Amino acid sequence: MRSVSVDLNHDASLLIDIPDALCERDKVKFTVHTKTTLSSFQKPEFSVPRQHEDFIWLHDTLVETEDYAGLIIPPAPPKPDFESPREKMHKLGEGEATMTKDEYTKMKQELEAEYLAVFKKTVQVHEVFLQRLSSHPTLSKDRNFQIFLEYDQDLSVRRKNAKEMFGGFFKNMVKSADEVLISGIKEVDDFFEQEKTFLLDYYSKIKDSTAKAEKMTRAHKNIADDYIHVSATLNSLSADDSTANKNRYLSSSVSLQKVEGRVASDQELKLTELLRYYMRDIQAAKDLLYRRARALADYENSNKALDKARLKSKDIPQAEEHQQHCLQKFDKLSESGKKELTSFKGRRVVAFRKNLIEMAELEIKHAKVSSTLQPTCVRLFVYS
Amino acid sequence: MADTARDPPPAHTDFQELEDGEDLFLEPAVIQESGPASLPAEDISANSNGPKQDSLFDDDPEDLFAEATEEVSLDSPEREVLLSDGPSPAITPITPPTSVITPRIGLAHDDMFTHSSFDEIEEEEGGDSFDMHISVSDPEKVGDGMNAYMAYKVTTKTSMSLFKTDEFSVKRRFSDFLGLHSKLASKYLHIGYIVPPAPEKSIVGMTKVKVGKEDQSSNEFVEKRRSALERYLMRTVKHPILLKDPDVLQFLESSELPRAVSTQALSSAGLLRMVNKAADAVNKMTIKMNESDAWFEEKQQHFENLDVQLRKLHASVESLVCHRKELSVNTAQFAKSAAMLGNSEDHTALSRALSQLAEVEEKIDQLHQDQANADFYLFSELLGDYVRLITAVKGVFDHRMKTWQKWQDSQLLLQKKREAEAKLQFTNKPDKLQQAKDEIKEEIEELEGKVQQGERDFEQISKTIRKEVSRFEKERVKDFKMIIIKYLESLVQTQQQLIKYWDAFLPEAKAIS
Numbered sequence: 050m051r052s053v054s055v056d057l058n059h060d061a062s063l064l065i066d067i068p069d070a071l072c073e074r075d076k077v078k079f080t081v082h083t084k085t086t087l088s089s090f091q092k093p094e095f096s097v098p099r100q101h102e103d104f105i106w107l108h109d110t111l112v113e114t115e116d117y118a119g120l121i122i123p124p125a126p127p128k129p130d131f132e133s134p135r136e137k138m139h140k141l142g143e144g145e146a147t148m149t150k151d152e153y154t155k156m157k158q159e160l161e162a163e164y165l166a167v168f169k170k171t172v173q174v175h176e177v178f179l180q181r182l183s184s185h186p187t188l189s190k191d192r193n194f195q196i197f198l199e200y201d202q203d204l205s206v207r208r209k210n211a212k213e214m215f216g217g218f219f220k221n222m223v224k225s226a227d228e229v230l231i232s233g234i235k236e237v238d239d240f241f242e243q244e245k246t247f248l249l250d251y252y253s254k255i256k257d258s259t260a261k262a263e264k265m266t267r268a269h270k271n272i273a274d275d276y277i278h279v280s281a282t283l284n285s286l287s288a289d290d291s292t293a294n295k296n297r298y299l300s301s302s303v304s305l306q307k308v309e310g311r312v313a314s315d316q317e318l319k320l321t322e323l324l325r326y327y328m329r330d331i332q333a334a335k336d337l338l339y340r341r342a343r344a345l346a347d348y349e350n351s352n353k354a355l356d357k358a359r360l361k362s363k364d365i366p367q368a369e370e371h372q373q374h375c376l377q378k379f380d381k382l383s384e385s386g387k388k389e390l391t392s393f394k395g396r397r398v399v400a401f402r403k404n405l406i407e408m409a410e411l412e413i414k415h416a417k418v419s420s421t422l423q424p425t426c427v428r429l430f431v432y433s
Numbered sequence: 434m435a436d437t438a439r440d441p442p443p444a445h446t447d448f449q450e451l452e453d454g455e456d457l458f459l460e461p462a463v464i465q466e467s468g469p470a471s472l473p474a475e476d477i478s479a480n481s482n483g484p485k486q487d488s489l490f491d492d493d494p495e496d497l498f499a500e501a502t503e504e505v506s507l508d509s510p511e512r513e514v515l516l517s518d519g520p521s522p523a524i525t526p527i528t529p530p531t532s533v534i535t536p537r538i539g540l541a542h543d544d545m546f547t548h549s550s551f552d553e554i555e556e557e558e559g560g561d562s563f564d565m566h567i568s569v570s571d572p573e574k575v576g577d578g579m580n581a582y583m584a585y586k587v588t589t590k591t592s593m594s595l596f597k598t599d600e601f602s603v604k605r606r607f608s609d610f611l612g613l614h615s616k617l618a619s620k621y622l623h624i625g626y627i628v629p630p631a632p633e634k635s636i637v638g639m640t641k642v643k644v645g646k647e648d649q650s651s652n653e654f655v656e657k658r659r660s661a662l663e664r665y666l667m668r669t670v671k672h673p674i675l676l677k678d679p680d681v682l683q684f685l686e687s688s689e690l691p692r693a694v695s696t697q698a699l700s701s702a703g704l705l706r707m708v709n710k711a712a713d714a715v716n717k718m719t720i721k722m723n724e725s726d727a728w729f730e731e732k733q734q735h736f737e738n739l740d741v742q743l744r745k746l747h748a749s750v751e752s753l754v755c756h757r758k759e760l761s762v763n764t765a766q767f768a769k770s771a772a773m774l775g776n777s778e779d780h781t782a783l784s785r786a787l788s789q790l791a792e793v794e795e796k797i798d799q800l801h802q803d804q805a806n807a808d809f810y811l812f813s814e815l816l817g818d819y820v821r822l823i824t825a826v827k828g829v830f831d832h833r834m835k836t837w838q839k840w841q842d843s844q845l846l847l848q849k850k851r852e853a854e855a856k857l858q859f860t861n862k863p864d865k866l867q868q869a870k871d872e873i874k875e876e877i878e879e880l881e882g883k884v885q886q887g888e889r890d891f892e893q894i895s896k897t898i899r900k901e902v903s904r905f906e907k908e909r910v911k912d913f914k915m916i917i918i919k920y921l922e923s924l925v926q927t928q929q930q931l932i933k934y935w936d937a938f939l940p941e942a943k944a945i946s
Binding site: 243247250251254255257258261262264265267268269271272275276278279282283285286394398401402405406409410412413416417419420 | 739742743745746749750752753756757759760763764766767770771773774777778779780782783786787790924925928929931932935936938939942943945946
């Protein structure tokens with residue numbers, strides 16, 4: 050299940066997973082299960098119920114923590130989106146009268162499988178978020194993280210109130226304006242210069258690829274749905290027809306449809322999800338660069354302020370202190386940033402490798418299944 | 434006096450009728466043999482109108498029908514099979530006449546009206562089995578602007594003795610095909626033959642071609658049309674009766690063909706056709722036929738169901754084609770995007786793998802496109818053809834209803850005249866009486882002829898339809914089976930290609946370190 054990130058959850062001192070989740074209307078309730086040997090926790094094993102909003106709160110508090118400015122904060126899991134299957138379910142209900150019972154049942158099954166797939170995906174993505182945190186040397190020790198895992202009451206009290214939310218929104222706006230800042234700033238460090246160029250370019254490319262992959266997956270799903278209709282109609286035809294031909298085609302087309310559906314969902318999982326996840330991860334890396342750029346800007350401003358102070362011979366010690374402080378911050382950010390970005394690259398390459406291999410293997414498997422099924426059906430036909 | 438005059442001297446008149454009857458039932462067999470011009474319906478009516486004036490029948494309707502069917506059964510005892518549900522109870526075939534005829538029709542004595550024996554007859558008379566292949570190729574644009582048209586080369590390859598040479602080709606345009614269909618339809622539809630419908634017109638499609646747009650969609654349009662024309666011709670010549678029609682032969686063989694102008698949509702003939710179609714639709718609703726033959730009722734229901742199901746299937750397959758084309762486009766777009774991502778990637782091995790992925794997806798996109806074409810040409814077009822064919826079948830059933838209606842109308846009229854005649858008996862004007870009686874006698878004779886004709890027509894069309902439907906169903910099963918096999922094979926090929934592509938990609942993915 051953990052397809053987009055690798056090497057997580059191996060450290061026995063803190064093992065986290067989401068063993069099950071409940072879907073109530075629009076809300077998903079995740080059961081977060083922790084097993085730990087760390088003394089900082091009250092119990093060695095425990096579970097708590099959490100909602101999506103709780104994850105977002107955790108993410109945002111981490112982002113706002115000054116100390117973590119030099120770290121890539123794992124991207125927040127996206128909100129569970131049941132919109133697409135729900136819409137389809139609605140359409141199906143409306144069109145029920147025009148379909149045969151068999152067709153309707155199959156469409157419903159397909160839709161239920163889709164619901165399940167969305168559900169699995171959202172569990173996975175929330176789980177990976179927590180596991181990223183638990184495997185990070187610094188972040189795993191975060192106090193809020195511990196509260197998130199342990200606090201057995203409802204977290205909504207601690208969650209963003211309206212004011213904070215607005216603050217978050219504002220922050221995002223400022224951030225995008227500062228994207229310009231990142232690109233504009235004069236970089237002294239080669240490493241960061243390269244990273245900046247790379248990440249900015251890569252982000253736009255991967256965003257595009259994600260969108261295209263999504264379209265591809267949708268088209269596959271449409272084809273699978275069409276095969277349902279085709280096989281259902283053939284079924285009713287063969288009911289009237291005296292020849293048994295159609296029954297055979299029916300069975301083969303049903304198998305085709307199942308395979309197409311399977312191809313679509315596997316492709317989605319391996320390829321599209323991979324691209325989606327890393328798109329968000331790269332955004333997180335860009336955020337790190339932004340924070341460092343901010344720190345650099347602050348440092349440069351403090352330098353200017355020091356010069357001014359020296360000129361006016363006023364408040365020199367404060368200015369010096371401030372400048373030192375900014376320098377320290379900047380250096381710290383640069384150091385940890387370098388580490389983070391390097392390990393990020395490694396992580397990304399490994400994840401791509403794993404997923405591309407798995408996707409290719411699945412495609413081969415499905416094609417093999419189809420290509421053995423169909424000749425059997427052809428033979429049945431020829432000799433009927 | 435009147436009564437006795439009306440009693441037919443059995444032997445005499447029967448023999449007379451017999452002669453006509455003989456011709457009556459010889460004609461169809463003869464036609465099957467030699468092909469050209471004469472049509473069963475026309476000849477029958479020509480012959481039967483003659484000597485009828487001499488025969489007078491009882492005014493008892495029941496007996497009337499008895500006589501009528503008796504007449505019919507004179508010629509072919511097998512007729513009893515069809516008429517068992519009919520109005521007449523006692524049918525007594527008169528042996529001498531029958532013996533004259535049996536040699537001809539008795540070829541397949543007991544099961545003349547079953548499918549297989551007709552095949553026998555046709556084959557014996559035709560001489561060779563069906564061996565013919567028609568291809569429509571080389572679409573060529575002739576002329577310029579709005580007067581331009583596409584000329585297609587129609588090549589016939591055959592070993593049948595019906596034709597002068599083994600292989601020959603002619604140039605035809607779309608309206609020629611429509612003209613051929615129009616002629617065949619006017620000759621054969623109303624007597625119960627299922628004439629394959631011609632491909633549909635498309636004003637939009639043709640205009641694009643005329644205007645000279647050399648793009649993907651107009652090329653597709655021409656190919657779609659070419660393929661449809663080929664299927665149309667093959668279906669037409671597979672029909673044993675239509676194959677021997679002189680119009681068909683002329684179409685295939687003669688280098689010059691008179692231009693069929695009445696096929697233009699906006700011509701007066703076109704408008705007339707539309708009006709007739711509307712009138713037909715109205716009439717159909719008002720005819721209440723007493724279906725005495727369960728076979729017809731069952732078959733009509735069967736075709737109604739088939740129609741609904743095929744239309745639905747056709748719609749689903751069209752949707753499939755559309756989505757697969759979409760998939761192809763999306764895959765191509767993704768391939769480009771993945772290539773750019775690969776370029777942007779700074780890890781060399783991953784970069785190479787991503788570029789490889791892009792190449793694989795590009796090849797897959799082409800696969801999808803080819804598969805979409807297969808979906809379309811094999812599956813979708815076949816379904817479209819059959820939807821139109823079933824409309825033709827339903828039309829043939831409707832003609833039978835109309836024939837029945839005509840028969841019933843003549844009967845009704847005859848009855849009225851008989852009643853009028855009876856009334857005449859009781860008028861008190863003897864001098865005018867004779868004249869009136871003679872007049873009415875004439876009218877009655879004429880109507881009796883019409884009634885007989887109507888019944889014969891009805892029986893003929895019913896017989897033809899049974900044969901046609903049986904043939905149609907056989908062809909349909911054959912067609913579908915062949916197409917489905919081809920389609921499945923195309924799917925298999927696609928899957929095998931996919932395996933190849935992904936197999937080639939896998940080591941690249943594994944090479945990422």
